[in-house]
């Protein structure tokens with residue numbers, strides 16, 4: 001099979017994996033070839049608007065497992081291919097020289113056994129690192145069930161490792177990926193966390209010893225193939241962050257590729273809005289010090305489709321506001337809807353020179369559309385009162401409407417009192433409807 | 443130096459050679475003549491002849507005095523801001539810089555904490571635009587391999603080459619390469635571990651060798667295969683990767699052909715919102 005055909009098949013079968021960024025491993029060029037940027041770097045954007053940073057491929061899409069949600073499952077009839085180690089190494093290097101990519105993201109189906117598969121991947125990476133002296137970024141997937149020795153070897157070759165948790169609960173994993181056990185997934189995760197930590201703490205005399213997964217580990221779970229609530233999902237994510245020192249948890253909206261009685265019907269639209277809300281919540285947990293329990297609860301287990309999680313929190317915690325931009329500490333400023341870390345930084349900086357009014361805030365680039373209802377400033381010592389309706393209107397996420405109203409049906413609308421998908425026709429109507437519903441809810 | 447006071451508006455245009463010491467000399471002269479000129483132009487720029495022109499000869503000694511004054515009397519950060527904005531595409535950047543400096547000499551280091559002031563704001567904005575374009579270019583530059591020599595063309599709005607040089611001289615340390623900035627007719631040539639900037643007025647690349655075509659084809663194929671059809675979102679792509687970068691990117695070549703269907707967008711697929719669905723980074 002020629003390289004073009006292999007690349008087509010193996011890129012196509014890797015495309016649903018979301019855990020693909022190149023950040024977290026700043027490294028200068030030195031004697032080898034290439035370097036990495038700590039901040040990550042997008043080399044292109046594909047037609048779906050996602051950042052292309054790495055050559056994202058499977059080593060092979062042959063697989064002995066039969067995970068029901070996966071197009072490469074053993075029982076599915078699809079064209080199969082496998083790279084040769086030297087082919088993949090050359091391709092990576094040639095793409096990198098032309099600045100097409102920042103490095104390689106390598107995952108794989110399971111051939112013969114987890115250990116056999118890992119050995120193949122390791123061979124390819126060894127060629128890239130040692131023969132081509134490549135110092136760019138490599139993210140590799142550890143195969144659940146592989147032996148610790150091989151996971152360790154892989155960690156010395158890659159900047160980041162990940163093991164996909166796949167399903168948000170053990171029950172769903174049993175149902176949909178019967179050959180993968182929770183333990184087989186968590187064991188390498190724990191090993192990677194420990195290896196990474198140890199490597200970070202190694203004293204400077206070992207500086208030349210190869211580092212173990214410098215950029216840490218990540219994982220991904222599939223959203224919408226199984227019945228878990230948003231609350232369950234973010235609680236799991238927050239647990240993973242703290243127990244396994246994960247750098248990122250990625251959420252991947254389930255896109256049906258195979259008909260299966262255990263899964264959503266083949267024409268089900270991917271729950272993109274829900275995935276978006278989960279990323280937002282994840283971001284709030286990592287960057288804004290929100291806890292999962294602050295964002296959702298057993299009583300409201302799912303995010304509001306019309307509001308981003310931060311606005312949702314604000315609406316349910318109105319007693320915290322208004323916040324005085326000229327006096328409030330960083331953490332409190334961060335909780336104001338419409339004010340992000342960059343705006344907070346600018347406010348803290350600018351207010352050292354004098355008391356800030358609305359115009360000053362505008363000039364330093366703080367967007368006031370939402371924030372104005374929640375702040376006090378020099379020329380508005382008592383805040384701005386424009387009524388709940390105006391406030392609610394400002395808080396509604398226009399993205400929710402343009403994501404398509406069909407998206408809303410992915411949520412349990414009965415619990416939130418929101419209109420179902422059939423009720424609204426135009427954008428205008430959708431916004432009005434949302435305002436009314438939210439007002440009723442506050 | 444009598445810096446730090448306002449200048450009297452004058453119906454005159456200053457001209458300088460286009461370099462940073464030239465501009466500093468110009469600023470020195472403005473201050474000593476107590477003139478706030480209507481324009482400061484680089485030599486060669488078309489003037490409309492509305493005002494009499496004063497040509498300022500570059501004086502290294504005076505330039506250094508201005509530069510040191512910025513560093514000592516305002517702050518090193520202010521100097522960095524000014525020198526970044528000098529390479530940016532801010533319209534009338536010379537006058538903006540002059541106004542900022544007058545304010546800075548009057549207020550001292552505190553000027554950097556006054557982003558609300560229009561004079562500071564203009565520079566900050568230009569600086570942000572500059573770095574944003576820089577960052578995007580690091581990823582969007584495409585090299586062609588001419589049998590061992592890598593060559594790339596860029597068409598940036600800001601003068602980016604010195605900053606790109608740092609990154610690529612390290613990344614491709616053991617290679618030879620050039621980056622040709624068509625907008626500013628300048629090229630960075632890196633050979634035998636030495637970077638060099640050369641002026642290149644008109645330059646045409648040879649057609650790429652055959653092997654090159656095959657890697658381009660592989661890259662395009664990868665680019666197309668990696669997009670998820672059920673998530674196609676051309677607006678989102680456009681906000682992240684503006685069309686003006688496409689001309690130098692092989693994967694976007696076909697999308698630029700007249701009448702071509704936008705790549706990866708079969709007609710039955712609807713566009714979705716331009717807001718990021720990739721990351722939470724867009725929430726505020």
Ligand code: SF4
Pocket residue numbers: 063064065066067070071072073074108109110
């Ligand atoms: S192990 Fe499961 S998810 Fe991975 S390729 Fe095989 S079938 Fe797909």
